Amino acid sequence: MKKLRFENRDIDIKAPELCTFQSQLDESLYNHIYSLINDGDDYKPILNSDIFSSNESPIDLIKLHKESKIIINPPSKKATNFDKTFNQFIVRDFFSRYPAMMGLVYNNVGRADISIANAGVLFGHEVDASNFIKIKSIIDTVNSNAWSREKDKTESQSGVSTLGTISETLIEKAVGGLVDQENFFHVGQSEVQSYGDFVLMCLPNNLWLSVKSNFSRERLLASGYTNDILGVGFFQDPTEFTSPVRVRNFQRAGFLAIYCPDVAVNEDQLKNNTSTYAEIIKSYANEGYSQPTNINGKPFIRKLSCLKSDLDQLLEQKDIRKRSTVAF
16 A cells, blocks of 8 residues: 555555456556555656557557457547557546546546546545535646646547536536435426526525536526526636626526636636636726625625535525525
């Protein structure tokens, strides 16, 4: 067993002899990464994924994959660099079984589910409504250390897509943790999904939640049908919520609040130690505007980290006849 340090926490990496491997591929790759770990070091990349496509590769991953029973769909034969991309696929698939290893390898686009699992390992708890903001912060920290070179076009496109999936998945998991299928449930009927993704039973109107990933654009506004609704997402662009006209449009559509991330969600915010929520509040202050309020006189722009506590307040009232969005 070796230990690595991440944000003042010890991360245990099992010794190979304590693991049960599905294939020689898994065993060889795990052994190689484990051999590079110095006990007590910081948790950060120690192996360049690109090496597996070079003459210096310590392991022939493609050969080992052919000999294994692991099924991985190869890249298109038209791929610019077939071997490099296929090796990345193989390493990524390995991470799905050993997520603790993900943050130890440079230059490989991580899948959303693996990134979330890796963050859970580093945090010491799987994602839920109480920690999803922290999990997102850990994912961003790991991603900021993940590349030692410029991404190529395909890697860049995959990375953007993955970030969006991570954001949406985290919020779905966070909100889903409050679902009881009676007072609060996920909307499954296609006929009403355009209204929102979740609904909480309330009076005088049910409270809808529209979950988006990184940008609202017109998709969020389209969710409003003069219902009581919340906009929820890891929104990256503060200007989407600083225009008085745009905010008024959200309010006219029935939005009671927009929950914006109060942790960094892109590299610029990470570098400047800021967040979308902080930038929105700063913009209102700089323009001399009062922060917008909803029809109940409550803050319209809210911290994403407060979503659970706000919903908890409504759900604490078990009698639906007394549970009201007027207090929201």
